[in-house]
Amino acid sequence: MAPPGTVACVSAGTLPGSGAAIYDSVVALAKTAAEVEVPGRPISPHANLVTTSGLEALANATAEYRATHFAAMDQPEALANDIQAFFRFLRK
Numbered sequence: 001m002a003p004p005g006t007v008a009c010v011s012a013g014t015l016p017g018s019g020a021a022i023y024d025s026v027v028a029l030a031k032t033a034a035e036v037e038v039p040g041r042p043i044s045p046h047a048n049l050v051t052t053s054g055l056e057a058l059a060n061a062t063a064e065y066r067a068t069h070f071a072a073m074d075q076p077e078a079l080a081n082d083i084q085a086f087f088r089f090l091r092k
Helices: 019-035 052-074 076-091
Strands: none
Touching (some): 052 076
């Protein structure tokens, strides 16, 4: 059985050739990386200059991005047409 978070067919006994050795190396590196203590994020000695209005502007920009980014999912036919037109252009 594959370790959690891996594809079931990618386990040490199922890879052809040197695949199993590579898999074992990756697993060993992951275990070693998990043992390394990472220092905390440094806290800046400088003042935080994000104002209430600046934070609001960031929230508004994020909301606008999400609205436009996910709008395509609400109109799948338009999205499909745009993708087809893009690839038609590439084929020329």
